[in-house]
Amino acid sequence: xxxxxxxxxxxxxxxxxxxxxxxxxxxxxxxxxxxxxxxxxxxxxxxxxxxxxxxxxxxxxxxxxxxxxxxxxxxxxxxxxxxxxxxxxxxxxxxxxxxxxxxxxxxxxxxxxxxxxxxxxxxxxxxxxxxxxxxxxxxxxxxxxxxxxxxxxxxxxxxxxxxxxxxxxxxxxxxxxxxxxxxxxxxxxxxxxxxxxxxxxxxxxxxxxxxxxxxxxxxxxxxxxxxxxxxxxxxxxxxxxxxxxxxxxxxxxxxxxxxxxxxxxxxxxxxxxxxxxxxxxxxxxxxxxxxxxxxxxxxxxxxxxx
Amino acid sequence: xxxxxxxxxxxxxxxxxxxxxxxxxxxxxxxxxxxxxxxxxxxxxxxxxxxxxxxxxxxxxxxxxxxxxxxxxxxxxxxxxxxxxxxxxxxxxxxxxxxxxxxxxxxxxxxxxxxxxxxxxxxxxxxxxxxxxxxxxxxxxxxxxxxxxxxxxxxxxxxxxxxxxxxxxxxxxxxxxxxxxxxxxxxxxxxxxxxxxxxxxxxxxxxxxxxxxxxxxxxxxxxxxxxxxxxxxxxxxxxxxxxxxxxxxxxxxxxxxxxxxxxxxxxxxxxxxxxxxxxxxxxxxxxxxxxxxxxxxxxxxxxxxxxxxxxxxxxxxxxxxxxxxxxxxxxxxxxxxxxxxxxxxxxxxxxxxxxxxxxxx
Numbered sequence: 001x002x003x004x005x006x007x008x009x010x011x012x013x014x015x016x017x018x019x020x021x022x023x024x025x026x027x028x029x030x031x032x033x034x035x036x037x038x039x040x041x042x043x044x045x046x047x048x049x050x051x052x053x054x055x056x057x058x059x060x061x062x063x064x065x066x067x068x069x070x071x072x073x074x075x076x077x078x079x080x081x082x083x084x085x086x087x088x089x090x091x092x093x094x095x096x097x098x099x100x101x102x103x104x105x106x107x108x109x110x111x112x113x114x115x116x117x118x119x120x121x122x123x124x125x126x127x128x129x130x131x132x133x134x135x136x137x138x139x140x141x142x143x144x145x146x147x148x149x150x151x152x153x154x155x156x157x158x159x160x161x162x163x164x165x166x167x168x169x170x171x172x173x174x175x176x177x178x179x180x181x182x183x184x185x186x187x188x189x190x191x192x193x194x195x196x197x198x199x200x201x202x203x204x205x206x207x208x209x210x211x212x213x214x215x216x217x218x219x220x221x222x223x224x225x226x227x228x229x230x231x232x233x234x235x236x237x238x239x240x241x242x243x244x245x246x247x248x249x250x251x252x253x254x255x256x257x258x259x260x261x262x263x264x265x266x267x268x269x270x271x272x273x274x275x276x277x278x279x280x281x282x283x284x285x286x287x288x289x290x291x292x293x294x295x296x297x298x299x300x301x302x303x304x305x306x
Numbered sequence: 307x308x309x310x311x312x313x314x315x316x317x318x319x320x321x322x323x324x325x326x327x328x329x330x331x332x333x334x335x336x337x338x339x340x341x342x343x344x345x346x347x348x349x350x351x352x353x354x355x356x357x358x359x360x361x362x363x364x365x366x367x368x369x370x371x372x373x374x375x376x377x378x379x380x381x382x383x384x385x386x387x388x389x390x391x392x393x394x395x396x397x398x399x400x401x402x403x404x405x406x407x408x409x410x411x412x413x414x415x416x417x418x419x420x421x422x423x424x425x426x427x428x429x430x431x432x433x434x435x436x437x438x439x440x441x442x443x444x445x446x447x448x449x450x451x452x453x454x455x456x457x458x459x460x461x462x463x464x465x466x467x468x469x470x471x472x473x474x475x476x477x478x479x480x481x482x483x484x485x486x487x488x489x490x491x492x493x494x495x496x497x498x499x500x501x502x503x504x505x506x507x508x509x510x511x512x513x514x515x516x517x518x519x520x521x522x523x524x525x526x527x528x529x530x531x532x533x534x535x536x537x538x539x540x541x542x543x544x545x546x547x548x549x550x551x552x553x554x555x556x557x558x559x560x561x562x563x564x565x566x567x568x569x570x571x572x573x574x575x576x577x578x579x580x581x582x583x584x585x586x587x588x589x590x591x592x593x594x595x596x597x598x599x600x601x602x603x604x605x606x607x608x609x610x611x612x613x614x615x616x617x618x619x620x621x622x623x624x625x626x627x628x629x630x631x632x633x634x635x636x637x638x639x640x641x642x643x644x645x646x647x648x649x650x651x652x653x654x655x656x657x658x659x660x661x662x663x664x665x666x667x
Contacts, residue, residue, distance in 0.1 A: 198389070200387045200391035201391045201392070203358050203385075203391065204385065204387060204391035204393075204452075205393070206378045206379060207356055207379070207383060207384065208404055208405035208408060208452070208456070209405050209409060209456075211408075214408055218407075218408070223394065
């Protein structure tokens with residue numbers, strides 16, 4: 001027997017309908033909660049840390065609100081200026097070399113008629129090697145007495161140099177390792193783009209009278225621009241946060257000559273135990289990387305519109 | 307403007323020979339159409355003329371000058387691609403002026419040339435647009451404009467209309483022809499569409515399997531196909547083909563067991579195996595023709611009507627009078643006009659000309 005339609009039943013139906021109508025929003029709730037837990041909470045906590053002094057006493061941590069103290073630590077940090085400079089030099093030089101080499105390789109291998117697949121597989125290997133292995137490997141190769149690099153120098157009659165122990169060369173050595181590690185990454189992104197270039201457009205340009213140089217400058221590079229932007233931005237962001245290579249090779253030394261931002265952060269956090277100041281530095285790093293991403297988005301938008 | 311000579315050209319990919327001994331002379335100002343089914347080598351031949359594909363043997367000359375070793379850019383040719391191949395990062399103006407900019411032509415002159423070309427092709431309003439903002443027909447025009455603006459010695463077209471819808475294709479066909487009449491530039495045009503070839507060509511080159519089957523004016527090729535392949539390829543609906551053995555002096559015993567009168571003085575000996583081609587317009591529907599059958603399909607195209615008849619030798623097509631009302635299933639007979647039969651050797655597929663006709667030609 002069906003109950004007669006009454007006000008209660010109508011109200012209940014209204015509720016069901018409202019639930020149905022808004023269900024797509026409700027269904028997001030678990031994801032939103034997870035996101036809040038995993039992303040928003042740590043960020044908020046970091047911001048809170050950045051304005052606090054945190055000390056460990058009697059087996060517990062004690063927080064005190066001291067925004068100015070962290071700020072004064074920042075101003076007093078004499079290592080910061082060289083660290084920022086090192087980081088900028090590192091990002092600019094390493095990424096520039098990686099972009100040029102990656103593009104050159106992509107164009108070169110893209111032009112091969114056979115062996116493309118083999119080359120691509122070979123190129124992936126450096127990406128697969130764990131950073132710790134890379135660090136140990138290169139530490140041996142940079143060794144003053146029996147390292148690979150000094151042996152090469154010896155063959156051409158140059159006295160061995162201290163790759164990791166000299167203030168002039170330490171950052172360069174780190175850059176060399178970074179280039180070896182990351183050129184394949186750029187290569188893979190650009191190789192896919194090179195393979196996807198419209199063949200007839202390039203042929204049309206050749207028929208239209210383009211020399212090799214003109215073809216590269218006026219057709220290939222403009223067509224690759226979206227991929228180049230993506231590769232550049234990704235790589236720059238990752239380079240900004242480089243830690244393992246420096247940590248394993250030089251530990252930032254000698255002095256601060258090869259210390260990068262991430263390593264400095266590590267030291268502030270875990271060697272100096274200045275959690276508040278470390279958090280403040282982290283916030284600045286995040287802002288730096290974010291502005292890179294905004295710039296990137298703007299650039300890709302501009303290219304997409306053309 | 308220049309002539310194009312292709313002499314004994316071969317093409318091989320590794321050990322695979324795809325073209326052997328191609329000879330073709332294209333006169334200055336001529337519009338030649340290369341036509342054939344896909345994979346017959348027509349596009350490859352065009353790309354070899356352009357220099358985009360190296361040749362394995364022989365010689366290609368443009369304007370009397372050997373170009374075998376020249377890069378595409380040194381051959382002074384323009385090419386219109388099937389995909390149009392517009393530069394996606396340049397607007398219409400940039401696309402039109404690209405080749406001039408490469409040659410460091412002064413900006414003002416490039417602008418003037420672009421404007422002039424845009425006017426010819428009705429692109430004036432679109433100069434600032436990018437290729438992806440254009441319709442297929444507009445892109446096609448830009449591709450044409452890019453070729454025209456350079457005033458090259460030779461125009462090459464690689465199936466430029468096959469990405470357009472039927473209506474636009476017919477319009478562009480006429481337009482390209484008109485453009486050629488105005489510019490008078492030597493043009494080589496590749497298509498798989500025999501109607502395009504028939505309507506556009508001064509001379510057409512029918513290709514098959516890496517060989518040239520026949521070269522000639524469209525109507526000559528239609529009226530006197532040199533091989534069975536050409537006869538089948540040119541003409542729609544397709545030519546009817548009957549196979550059989552010559553019986554006596556003037557008849558063919560078909561595979562289906564019917565007897566077909568051959569033209570007087572065909573000059574084929576008894577017992578020879580022949581393929582006979584006869585076009586639908588040369589088959590008369592009548593009460594007592596040589597070939598008996600039943601009507602299977604009637605196609606009314608408005609200005610003409612085709613009747614398909616199932617016979618002992620397969621389905622044959624005849625052009626019929628519109629007033630003739632035939633229902634599928636009706637018994638009819640077909641009478642091919644003896645003087646309009648094309649005789650081909652069964653084994654080689656080559657045309658067999660009657661002795662007296664040879665003298666006349």
